[in-house]
Amino acid sequence: MNQDYIKPDNWSILEEGFDVERVESSESLFSLGNGAMGQRANFEEQYSGATFQGSYIAGVYYPDKTKVGWWKNGYPEYFAKVLNAPNWIGINILINGEMLDLYRCKEVRNFRRELNMKEGWYERSFTAVLQNDLEVEVKITRFLSIHRNELGAINFEVEVLNSDATVVFEPYIDSGITNEDANWEEKFWQTLDVKTEEHRAYITSKTLKTEFHATAFMQSQLLKNGKVLSEEATEVIFEEKISFRYTVEAKKGEKVSLQKFGGYVTNMNHKKEDLVPAAKAVLESALKAGFVTLKKEQKEAWEKIWEMADITIEGDVKAQQGIRFNIFQLNQTYLGEDARLNIGPKGFTGEKYGGSTYWDTEAYCIPFYMATKDHHVARNLLTYRYNHLGKAIENAEKLGFSNGAALYPMVTMNGEESHNEWEITFEEIHRNGAMVIAIKRYVEYTGDYSYVPEKGLEVMIAIARFWQQRANYSSQKDKYVILGVTGPNEYENNVNNNWYTNYLAKWCLEYAISNIEKVKIDYPGDYDRVMDKTGLKVDEIAKWQEVADKMYFPYSEEYKVFLQQDNFLDKEIIPVSELPKAQRPINQKWSWDRILRSCYIKQADVLQGFYFFEDHFPKEELEKHYDFYEPLTVHESSLSPCVHSIQAAALGRMDQAYQFYLRTSRLDLDDYNHEVKEGCHITSMAGTWMSVVEGFGGMRVVEGKLSFNPKIPNGWNSFSFKVNFRNQILKVSVAPGKTGFVLEGNDFLEILVNEKSIVVEPNNLVSV
Template sequence: MRQYLKQDEWRIIEEGFSPDHHKASESIFSLGNGQMGQRANFEEAWSGPTLQGSYVAGVYYPDKTRVGWWKNGYPEYFAKVLNAPNWIGIDVNIDGETLDLFKADKVEDFRRILDMRSGVLSRSFRVTLKNGNTLSVKSERFLSMTRNETGVVKYSVTPEKDCKIIFSPYIDGDVENEDSNYDEKFWNILKTDVDEGKGSLLSQTKKSDFQVAFAMETEISGIDNFDIQTVKNETFAGNHITIKADKNQTITLIKYVGVCSSLNHKPEELTAAAKKQASEARLLGFKTLLEEQKQHWENIWNLGDIKIKGDVAAQQGIRFNIFHLNQTYTGEDERLNVGPKGFTGEKYGGTTYWDTEAYGIPFFLMTAPQKVVRNLLVYRYKHLQKAIENAEKLGFTNGAALYPMVTINGEECHNEWEITFEEIHRNGAIAFAIYNYIRHTGDIKYLSEYGLEVLIGIARFWSQRATFSHDKKKFVILGVTGPNEYENNVNNNWYTNKIAQWCLNYAREAIDIVRRNHPERFDEITEKVNLDTATETSVWKSVATNLHLPYSKDQEVFLQQDGYLDKEQITADELSPSVRPINQHWSWDRILRSCFIKQADTLQGIYLFEEEFDTETIRRNFAFYEPRTVHESSLSPCVHNILAARIGNLDKAYQMYLRTSRLDIDDYNHEVHEGLHITSMAGTWMSIVEGFGGKRVYKDGKLRLSPIIPGQWKEYAFKIRFHEKNLEVKVTQEEVEICSHADEKISLILYGNEISLAPGKSIKEPINVNYHA
């Protein structure tokens, strides 16, 4: 862990200047608004270690995969969300010396604050340059949530003696991705233009041919007389604003920026659209834009805040996670999705993984309007044909669909064979997300409109992927990688087989639902996908009924995969701290031969299908697998928290909660400089609502709650949406209060007892820490 940030309920605070922390802070203090994002790079020049990062949603480049060999079905490229032209830049020159904190003589009173209540990043410091000038600097910036093509920077300088200041606001298109496979730059700059106080730049991605326009307008306050010179070249558009400043005179530059992409505008209208955004922002002014921003975030927090009393670290952690989730994805555009790093870094290409369906969707189901999750599911539906083509490359036929492990346009672009070919459980997450959406919303119509076609393609894949073993007299699924990526090319991974079995059964159930409720649409679908219902569903039933699910009679646990007990059985607490995390210290060969588990695997399946298992079964499997889990995936602690709470192990649940909620703030895995773990942040929310809150929706479609509370907390409260009805749950050490904020009656099950709440009413019950469903 690396703990250098102050604990505060609503703010992330860094006090004291440390270049060693800079890249980590660039990630932690990142901003976004669903349409674009920006790492917390300094506005002024910085010559120290940095990951310059400006990102525009949906804009990507197919970077050629860098491998030394090739196999049939292997992806040709890794799609990457690009580091876009830098629009925040404001160089500052004082009497001939450039302001650069990395080179300055002294930096004092450095303070950086991310105000999560308003989505504003501010910074202040006092700096002495090598030429003897001392000045104080304050900056504020935000990406407008209400005008998602607008960014604003307010930058103030106060010198301690008379001096000449040159502000140089600019837009710079000479950028590169740190993760470029061949050190290639991904942008062509088509045009730059400047005028006094203004500038614009039109960029185009190579190969993928996206276009993005940037425009800026600036204003100066604190002085009336200044000189402006324009400067541009093929990749740069800027101004030099020269000011003669008096001692202790504060000069402020405000930079209004419009960022528009060809996803939302005609290419020939892009520059005009960006200029319009910048101009309208300047006319409104910083104060008005800031008030809009605060109001927007107040509305988000009113619906989605989680309040914890008595534990500042826990409170800061959950709000940090909720904040980044909401500024990463707003659900307004069905062409977009949630990348594991969001807008905070380049690792994983910024593209879509199974994380969205497994972790992101549970969060958005309970905190956002129904259309938000529907759009995430429509995103996958629109990629169905690509999923079928992906499966065809691997030899599957008849419309079998294998969704990619990593994608931005539906094509597989992951370049590690053990993931690309073998981590096929991602198909199951997409099918389960459809089921999860319907049981939380009642939107059965989604099956006939979109869902059934996806489920048929996935069922066809599983039925072909399974092989009948004459030795076992069972169907088996060979050569896979489960969620535990520290085991490759294994046979009969329990989680993979379990979710394959479920998919086959649910596809049959979905067929019956659509046939009964929408017979005309059912006929359209069967004709479109060439489904022989009786024959194919008979095969699916046979495979599902006879699928091998490994089990150890001696240990009385589900076996993670065939042969798992052949490994030396030692536990994670026997490892020396000097070799943790093991993925940074051990060879891959050693990891593969060990029993250590990267993240929840068997327990992931128990989490998804919990209603099938009694408490003792869950307890035995948890007691066996958790000690062998090194939690070196950000997606691991939340599932363990939920199951630990389920079996009444509050100490372990609380430990796992702190780990997931403060994973990035405290940099548990020494990798936050690469970007934040956005999708695991949804797991943090799950840890409270599904873990401590005991929220469940089983196959019967009824909402269940069974809250417990850690001893470290005085109280916690959360809000959820169910069938578009809003509830608030407050939990103390003594009682549970459930308040209805809905317009009609809500029914739910509390500690096994069904209750009803009239609109605006509440109910209180004693807390039952010993209840197990």
């Protein structure tokens, strides 16, 4: 059973009613972020029930020592972890001496949470009866400022309903925190300095080993009936914690509240010696603006984001809520302004998959950021990988490759491999191809070829060198083969000739060769520089061409399909539809041995290749492969439903396309995989956007022009989206039987609709 407690709403994520079993899931779903920091929706006040504490700072990580039973040559020495940062949101509440703790209250009613995605804030309210029989009404509003990305703000309001009472607010910051997923129960932070001044508190800490320095800070003010009180606060200072104690006498029915401002400054953006002054400046500015103005700023910042990124769906509230939740979380995680940062699979919502980035960024996220922001954001994501090229070459050298061959990491924070499962670290090498796919898509979509001679060609050459060395000649087949790999389907390890990997390798080799030739003609200065830097010779390129020309692809004459890998048909082929529901998901019900011997596919594998290289194959081939592989796919990866939704739409199977869309868009809201308490699936959310734009909208780039083949799911009245194509913003609105295009700007745009050329003039609706 999927969870179904989130109330359908066009613009908000809503929960009603308090249930201790849902607390950790909701902490993930109601998470906040602003690209620079983020936090799970932990309660500000004390909570003694099960909770997963999590506050995170973008780019701050720790190399947790790898934990394996048997060390293998080439293993990374550590697994990079996004760190649980010092906690600044805490506010203990005592009413007539009794601690407010929802886990211990006699009664909790009218409990409600709202994550307002339109305006970027989170609100929680409830009525509770404490152990001392006092009845209180509480309302808390919180947001992380997009405009001032080192700042967060909280308004914590309490009303005692059945008595006069003494209310004590104890806001605190605490650096004595640990990670939920620590391998060795190490502490990751060392507290360096704890200080207070004028109702402000600062704790400066540094990470061990990586030596990131961060100052967590806070300042609070007390209000009664909306007016600021000049109450004195008592300071309590410990080795790793500072709290202030504010006491206020509240008559029955009076509202008292604490407004708390806090956040982080780090040495990524300030000198170490300037951290406390920088924090002080953030607090002074926040206090001067005030909570109401800051919230208004937040609304305006999100309005700007939604103006470009929104997808509207008329006639299906659950589908609308799903896509907006996905777009909201993507923007909370990464806003594209810092090339040092990337998009983690859990963003700021949890600690699983500890690393900053996987191949998900290149395969799924770049199209979203390219189309909803501008090409500079996508260029930053490509630059992130270019900056890590030296480390990728080192990673390959550790595995025995030479001559500048590069293997990009499966998981990384700084370019170094930090994943420690051998069948992934050593064998899931298809990730290398995604780096080149991203460059190709960027060039096709933006028309900005300059990235290739400046940076991209070096990446292509290093990756081509890897593929040439990783393939070996089989005299039995008179072909080049690639042995001992794991494809995108991680339910098969150490296989030979995974079709997707082999096809990607062949394409990467050929794409590198064609770009070398283009740069040689069009950018001779860059060509000379790159050839000199890489030491590339003509005979090496000839070897690449030989490997590409003679690459082996497993094929079934019986089924007339490419096989996922050698010997795939030795498996017992039983469709997923014949699996008892009690045995699903198989990754939680079966032994790994049984999974590896089964025909079941975790996510698109051969079909991932058909998605990337759609124009290489006629539609009949897609249909044949889709019909063979989709019935064997269990979709137990968050990255699976979106690819299948796009392909089902391309084949005109709209009912199936819609079901896959709903699954990807509501993967976390409905907790399909029963794991949302560990965090949301951020990178697959970009796949949800692709399901609408590339799937239902049928958007592609064909010979430098935008092309659309629009379709609409049954039951939808309409849907619309905007894309920024080469600095021209096009709005596409699809309704049954009709598609409208409106172009912003001054120049006309020629597009293809159902393969026919259409000219769209600025600010003029064109209906097709």
